[in-house]
Amino acid sequence: MHVHRIIAAHDCGKALNPMTVEGQIEGSVYMGLGQALQEEMVWNKGRLMNPTLLEYRIPSTLETPEIESIIVESIDPEGPFGAKEAGEGSLAATIPAIANAIYDAVGVRINTLPITPEKILAALREKEKQRAGNDAPGTNGGSR
Amino acid sequence: MTMPASRVARPSTIEEAVRLLADNGPEAVIIAGGTDVVPNLQMKLFAPRVLVDIKPIRVLQGITIAAAGALRLGALTTLTEIVGSPLLQASYPVLVSAAATIAGPLQRNMGTLGGNLCLETRCLWYNQSHFWRKALGGCLKKDGDVCHVAPGGKRCWAAWSGDSAPALLTLDAEVEITGPRGRRRLPLAQFYLNDGMNRIALGRDELVTSVYLPARTAGRRGIYHKLRIRDSIDYPLAGVAVTLEVDRSGVCREARVAITAVNPAPLLVKEASEWLVGQRYSAELVDRVAHAAIRTGKPLTTSASTPVYRREMVRLFARRALEEAWKNGNA
Numbered sequence: 001m002h003v004h005r006i007i008a009a010h011d012c013g014k015a016l017n018p019m020t021v022e023g024q025i026e027g028s029v030y031m032g033l034g035q036a037l038q039e040e041m042v043w044n045k046g047r048l049m050n051p052t053l054l055e056y057r058i059p060s061t062l063e064t065p066e067i068e069s070i071i072v073e074s075i076d077p078e079g080p081f082g083a084k085e086a087g088e089g090s091l092a093a094t095i096p097a098i099a100n101a102i103y104d105a106v107g108v109r110i111n112t113l114p115i116t117p118e119k120i121l122a123a124l125r126e127k128e129k130q131r132a133g134n135d136a137p138g139t140n141g142g143s144r
Numbered sequence: 145m146t147m148p149a150s151r152v153a154r155p156s157t158i159e160e161a162v163r164l165l166a167d168n169g170p171e172a173v174i175i176a177g178g179t180d181v182v183p184n185l186q187m188k189l190f191a192p193r194v195l196v197d198i199k200p201i202r203v204l205q206g207i208t209i210a211a212a213g214a215l216r217l218g219a220l221t222t223l224t225e226i227v228g229s230p231l232l233q234a235s236y237p238v239l240v241s242a243a244a245t246i247a248g249p250l251q252r253n254m255g256t257l258g259g260n261l262c263l264e265t266r267c268l269w270y271n272q273s274h275f276w277r278k279a280l281g282g283c284l285k286k287d288g289d290v291c292h293v294a295p296g297g298k299r300c301w302a303a304w305s306g307d308s309a310p311a312l313l314t315l316d317a318e319v320e321i322t323g324p325r326g327r328r329r330l331p332l333a334q335f336y337l338n339d340g341m342n343r344i345a346l347g348r349d350e351l352v353t354s355v356y357l358p359a360r361t362a363g364r365r366g367i368y369h370k371l372r373i374r375d376s377i378d379y380p381l382a383g384v385a386v387t388l389e390v391d392r393s394g395v396c397r398e399a400r401v402a403i404t405a406v407n408p409a410p411l412l413v414k415e416a417s418e419w420l421v422g423q424r425y426s427a428e429l430v431d432r433v434a435h436a437a438i439r440t441g442k443p444l445t446t447s448a449s450t451p452v453y454r455r456e457m458v459r460l461f462a463r464r465a466l467e468e469a470w471k472n473g474n475a
Contacts (some may be wrong), residue, residue, distance in 0.1 A: 038373055042308065042448060047276075047279070047280070049268055049448075050268075050448060051272070052273075052274070052277065053182075054377070055375045055448055057373050059374065059375060060248070060374065060376040061372075061376075062248075062271055062375050062376040063374050063375055110190070116373070117453075118449065118450065118453040121453070121456070
C-alpha cells in the first residue's frame with residue numbers, strides 16, 4: 001500500500017505566518033497518515049506489546065508522500081486578526097481521505113484503524129465470497 | 145533505558161579478540177556496528193562484563209577475491225558497502241537486493257554483514273525493556289520458564305529476523321569462524337540451529353571472520369522480497385530469497401529458495417531445487433514450490449503481524465520472486 005500524494009486544504013481564518021501554517025498542515029497530515037495506516041497500540045491482557053518506536057510504527061520520511069498544502073483564508077471576525085486555528089484540523093480529514101482512496105482503488109471499506117494490507121485482503125476475500133455466493137448458488141463456490 | 149556498565153576491549157587482531165573471548169567466557173559479548181547489540185543492552189537482555197569491539201581489526205574489512213574465484217566478504221563489511229558494491233550487484237544480485245532492505249540507511253552504514261548473520265532471534269515477549277519483562281515474569285528465553293508464544297512448550301520460537309542470511313543461503317555461502325583452535329569453514333545452512341535460544345553454531349570463544357561466496361553461484365539471477373509494515377526500519381515479518389540459473393532455452397539449471405522470519409532459523413526450501421531443476425517455467429510449478437515454502441515456514445505470534453498473513457505472504461513472495469527471476473532475469 002503506497003500513498004503517493006496528499007493534498008490538504010485548511011481554513012485557518014487568516015494565515016498570520018503562512019509558512020508556519022503550511023508546516024502545521026503538513027505535520028497534521030503526516031500524523032493522520034500514521035494513524036490511518038500504521039500506528040496502533042497492541043494490547044494483550046492489559047500489557048502494551050509495542051511500547052517502543054520500533055514497533056509502534058510512525059511513518060518515516062520514506063513513507064511520507066508529497067504533501068500539498070492549500071491555505072484557505074476566510075477571515076474570522078471573532079479571531080485575532082481574522083485567524084482561527086491551524087492545529088490538527090487536517091489530521092482528522094486525512095484518515096477518511098485515505099480510507100476513501102482505498103475504497104476507490106479496490107472497492108472495500110475498512111472501518112477500523114489502522115488500515116493494514118491484511119485487513120484489506122480479508123475484506124477482498126469476503127467480498128469475493130459473497131459475490132460467488134450471489135452469482136452461482138448451488139455450484140461449488142465460484143471462481144477460485 | 146541505560147546501558148549496563150561494561151568494559152570495552154578493542155583488540156586489533158583476530159587472535160587478540162579470540163583470547164579476550166576465551167578469557168571472559170559468557171561474560172563477553174562481541175560488538176561491531178552495534179545496531180543489534182546496543183538496543184539489546186539497553187533492554188538488559190544481557191549484561192556482559194566485557195564488550196569486545198572488533199571494529200579495529202582491519203583484516204575483517206572489505207570484499208576481496210579468494211581462492212578458486214570465490215568472493216570473500218570480511219565480517220566487518222558494512223551493509224551499505226554491500227548495497228553499493230558493483231561487483232556484488234553484477235554477480236550476486238540477491239544479496240544486494242536483501243541487504244538494501246535491512247533496517248534504514250543509518251543502521252546499514254553502521255551494521256556489518258557478520259553482525260547481521262549473528263543477530264539475536266526476536267520475539268514480542270523477549271525484545272522488551274527490563275521493566276516490561278520483569279512485570280511479565282520473564283519467558284523461556286530469559287529469566288522465566290514459560291513460553292508465552294507456545295505455552296507448555298519447552299522450545300523457544302523467537303524468530304530469526306535477518307535479511308542477508310536467506311539471500312546467502314541461496315548462494316551456497318560459507319561462513320568462516322575463528323576460535324582458539326584456529327579457523328573452520330561451515331556451510332551457512334549448518335550455522336543456523338533453528339532454536340530460538342541457541343540460534344547459531346558459534347562457540348563463546350569464537351567469532352565469524354568471513355563469508356565466502358563460491359564462484360559457481362556467481363551470476364545467478366536472484367531477488368529478495370520482504371514483508372514489513374513500513375518500508376523503512378522494520379525487521380522482516382516474513383522474507384523470501386530466490387536464486388535461479390536458467391539456460392538459453394529457458395530450462396532451469398539451478399534453483400534455491402530460502403525463507404526468513406518465520407522460524408527460529410533462516411531455512412532453505414528443500415523441495416525447490418528438486419522440483420525446479422530441469423524444468424521450464426509454468427505457473428503451476430511455481431505455485432507448487434510456493435506451497436512448499438509455506439510448509440517450511442512455521443510462523444507463530446512472535447511479531448505484530450498474524451501468522452496467517454505471514455504464511456500467505458511467504459507463498460506470494462515465493463511465487464513472485466520465482467516469476468521475476470525466471471522471466472526478467474535480475475528483476
